[in-house]
Amino acid sequence: MSSLKAAIAMPQQWKSAVSRTDFKILPLVKTVFDILLPIALTAGVALIIIVGASFLLAKGNAWQGYEAWLGFIKRLDTLATITLTAVVTVTYVLWRQRSRT
Numbered sequence: 001m002s003s004l005k006a007a008i009a010m011p012q013q014w015k016s017a018v019s020r021t022d023f024k025i026l027p028l029v030k031t032v033f034d035i036l037l038p039i040a041l042t043a044g045v046a047l048i049i050i051v052g053a054s055f056l057l058a059k060g061n062a063w064q065g066y067e068a069w070l071g072f073i074k075r076l077d078t079l080a081t082i083t084l085t086a087v088v089t090v091t092y093v094l095w096r097q098r099s100r101t
Helices: 002-019 027-054 062-073 076-100
Strands: none
Touching: 027 062, 027 076, 062 076
């Protein structure tokens, strides 16, 4: 039963670890970083998946996978979808945090 309580309390521990700051930044800058980080992580995951998939082709290599990823990530609809998802997610999380306090 105590392991269940520990598992339930874990997000609070994460929150307290993340909320510690040694320097102050503007809220707008923090929000911009909160949006840019998921965009970069999504692009990185897509890079890993596409380059990994290129190795499954008969004559595939990492460079071909990188070129395919670059063609994919440069498309405006891809960037718009990634950005919109990050903005909506950050907005929802901020809204939930403010409604709880």
